[in-house]
Amino acid sequence: MKRRVFAALLIGSAVGGSLRLAAETSNEVKILAMKFDFTPDTVKAKVGQPMTLVLTSMDRIHGFKMPDFGIRTDILPDQETRVTITPQKAGSFTFFCDIFCGDGHEEMNGTLVVEA
């Protein structure tokens, strides 16, 4: 499963070189969701700096919930769902899948690390 994600990332960067550059300058972070992981599962941010999470599912519908930011959305297969946040305080904040997606669902989480 991990291997499939890696292949997809490689293809994405091969066809989207200029897109990727644009994404970096506008502070977008892509997060792939699939049973039962977010990739990457640790995302860094800076206090006061807006960032956009670009969420895509590789298999089925998942959820994305980050209670500290009052955020929840569905993550749909082969579609980009964008969530823009501006962290106001430093710390580590958990996000997780809130749509039951199978036996490993409870483990499907990640961390947003906000630095001052």
Ligand SMILES: [Cu+2]
């Ligand atoms: Cu799930």
